[in-house]
Each structure stands twice: as structure tokens, then as C-alpha cells.
Amino acid sequence: MYRWICRRMNILVLAPTLVAMIVVYYGFVAITIWISLTRSAAVPNFTIVGGYQYAKLFNNDRWHVAYTNLFIFGPLLIGCSLLIGLVLAVLIDRDVRGETLFRTIFLYPYALSQIVTGLAWQWILNPAYGIEKLVHDLGFASFKFDWLINSNRAIYTLVIAGTWQATGLVMALFLAGLRGIDGELWKAARVDGIPLFQIYLRIILPMLRPVFLTAIVLLSLSVIRCFDLVVALTQGGPGFASDLPSRFMFDYTFRRDQLGMGAASAVVMMTTVLVIVIPYLYTEVKHKA
Template identity: 50%
Template sequence: MQNYQRDWLQRMLPRLALSPSLAVILVFVYGFIVYTSYLSSTNSKMFASTDLIGLENYVRLFNLPNWHLALKNLGIFGGLYILICVCLGLFLAILLDQKIRGEGLIRPVYLYPMAVSFIVTGTAWKWFLDPGIGLEHVMHLWGWDSFTFRWIKETNTAIYCVVIAAVWQSSGFVMAMFLAGLRGIDNEVLKAAQVDGASPYHMYRRIVIPMLRPVFLSAFVVLAHMAIKSYDLIIALTNGGPGRATELPATFMYSYTFTRNQMGVGAASAVIMLMTVAAIIVPYLYSELRERQHERN
């Protein structure tokens, strides 16, 4: 009897220890996801309402010019952000993989920006890009009076300032992912290619980079998720301006929910963002689970 109780306690103790955290996640994550979905189908304005209106909020959402602008900005920001981070991260990882001297010092320098919050990154780059106190001001003090760099003040170029700040923060993390992938490649494969006379360019193009396909996929999923939910970087760097030049779906959702008192429309935009993230992450998780199941069999 005592052995049975002890075995039962050993089995249940981990579950009992995790149950409070699971309960909190169930309520404050999945519960609020369900509640937000419910609000998106109601006539909620400043306060939540129980008057169901079906998909009317979604129709209104996709008829708003600001939502289309937010989607356009997300396409520009997300596309450039993912592309530059992947290319720069791969380039830096290849450089560090050459066993250069001082790698132990250089690698943390590249990784350091990821340890900084997006609020700090946005504030720092806002100061750096501000013509009155940043790069342009410093260049004028050094005598280059003709130098101008006012991207952050121009509606056509402000979104690229967001790209610059985001790439600075995330490229080191992508570099670490690619470096781990490069260090995991079997050296015997590379030595065999060298014996066959393959040049470094062809070796990376035909052997190394194709073998990094899982890393490319993981980097894309992580970066796409970060791009879709970007909010704090935008608020700290441009606050969605000038005008609405850098508004993204996340800032749109906040403004329509808490500033314009259109809670139903804001909830609908949040659901669209969730569905977009799920459309990226769910197939990735499915492929990972499928590969693991295949390896086990």
C-alpha cells in the first residue's frame, strides 16, 4: 500500500507542480484568444457588447484604407526584414565558421542587440536617425554641411528606418542559428567535396547551403512571427508616423481598440493577425512532428 501511494505521488507530483502554470496559460492565453474572437463578432465600441453582428467587423476592416496601408507596410517591412536578416545572418555565420581569431569576442558582439528590448532599440535608433540630434547633426558638426539623412522624417522612407533597426536587432540571432547549423554539418562530406576538386563557392552553393534548409525554415518562421506582431519597435521609433507611414497591423489594432473606441474592429484585426501567424507556424510544427515520427519509424 505504501509503495502504491509513493508511486502515485511520484507520478502526480510533476502534474501538480505544473497545473497552476497550465491553468494560467489556459485562462490568460487561450481563454482571451477565444474572448477576442467572440468580440470580433459583436458590436463592441468603447466597451464590450453582447450584440452579435456576425462578420460585419471583418467587412468593415477590409474596407478601411488604414488597414490596407498597414498590410502594405507589413509586406515591405516583413519582406525586407526577413530577406536582409537571413542573408546577413548567413554571411556572418560563414565568416565566423572560418575559425577566425577572436571569434569568442566577435560572436557576443553580434548577439548583443538581441539581448536589448525592442523599446530600447527603437529609442536608440530614433535618436541616431533624428536629423536634429543624430547622424545628420554629427556630420554637420564635423564639417559636412551638405550631408542629409532624413529618412525617419519622410513618409516614403520612414518604413526603411524600421527595417534598419529591426535588422540590427535580429541579424545576430539568425547568425547564431546558421552558425549552429554549419557546425552540425559532417566534415567528412566537406572533405570529400574538396578531394573531388570543388571550389569553396560551389561547395557552399551545392552542399552547405542546401543542407541548411531546416535552419532557413526555422529562421523564416521566427522572423515572420516577429514581423507580424511588431508593435513596441514601431511605437518607440516612429509611433506609426510620420502620418501613418509606418503603421503596421499591431499598431492599427491598438489604435482602433483603445484610441478610436472600435473594439470590434480592433478584435477582428487581432484575429486576422493570429490566423496569419498560425498559417506560418502550424505547417512548420506539422512538418517537424512528421519528420520526428518518420525518424522514429
């Protein structure tokens, strides 16, 4: 008996997690897909009617706005965070004085909850008492920065606040990557007389490939999950111009008694993630092998 347990220790230890994973994660994914195929309203109803909810979903203007916003918000947030995070990491890596101080300052926003970030930026961006007012008070009366209340621009305010928060994490990741690069490599590059910019672009960046992968995966997750930031910063407004799918899903499922449609939107969200992430992970893994 004792030997039996010892031999299967690894499986036994993993079993509870595995069971929880299968039930809680895949089980509920399956239920969600099922519900999305029914006419469930306030209470679940398990009679399958086919693509009714999906037809309704794709006919819904608000869903179109929310779904399109995901493709504006996502790439911009990931792109901006990667770029700024990388530049900050490189600058800090150049042996600046007070490195610890800068590192803390840049990493600090990541420690804040998205609600706090959203509220703070809501005040900063509000034209009546934020940046616009400040510049007006400085004497530039024609200055205009009303993105928060402009329905064509509101989505970019989410990018600004989101980037502000996520950049620190990206910076920390890159900094760790840069520190892992062998000093000999720098010496060799110097001896060869390669310009600094070229060293980074041609040698260092390709070596940071795994860090890019980590950062992109982490950022993508935060994009898909992004909910509290929208709630705190714009409440999806003006109108529903800055809505994101996660907020749409929450609204329809929990506030509007339309479980079926909420489930359908959740399935579409998940499919989107799979479509984008799977090929990426596949090429990355292949690259390594």
C-alpha cells in the same frame, strides 16, 4: 493511491500548464473572435451582429496602411536578417582571430530591448542630428537621408533597426548549425576539389535546413509582435505611414474605445499568421518524415 499517482505522473505534471494554456490562450482567442463580431465600444457587449466590425476595418485607410506595411516589413526583415546573419556566421566560422569578440559584438544588439533600439535609431536616423547631419558636417552638403521623416520610406527605417537587432540571433543560430557539421565532410569536399562557394551553396546550406526553419519561425513571431520598435522609432509616423497591425490593434482597443474593431484587427492578424505559417510548418514536417 501511490501507484495511481505514479502511473499518471506525466499527465498530472502537465495538467496545470494544459489548463492554463486552454483557458488563457484558446479561451481568450475565442473571446476575441466573439467580441470582433459585436458592436463593442468602450465596454464589451456580447450581442453578435455579424461582420460589421470587419466591414468597418477593411474600409479604414489606416488599417490598409498598417496591414500593407506588415508585408513590406516582414519579408524584408526576415530576408535581410537571414542573409546578413548567415554571411556573418560563415565568416566567423572560417576560424577568424578574436572570434569570441566578434560573436559578442554581433550578438549584443539582441540583448537590448526594442525600445532602446528604437530610440537609438531614432537619433541616428533623424536628419537634424543623425547620419545626415554628420555627412553634412563632413562637407557633403547635398547628401540626403531623410527616411525617418519621409512617409514613403519610414517603414524601411523599421527594417534597418529591426535587422540590426535580430541579425545577431540569426548569426548565433547558424554558427551553432555550422559547428555541428562533420569535419570529415569538409575534407571529402576538398579532396574532390569543389570550390569553397559551391561547398557552401550545394552541401552546407541544405544541411542547415532545420536552422532556417527555426530562424524563420522566430523572426516571423518577432515581426507579428513588433510593437515597441514602432512606438519608439517612428510612433507610427509620419502621419500613420509606418504603422503596423499590432500598434493599430492597441490603439483601437485601448485608446480609442473601439474594442470590437480592435478585436477584428487582432483576428485578421492571427488569420494571416495561420495562413502563412501552417503550410510552411506542414511542408517542413512532411519533409522530415
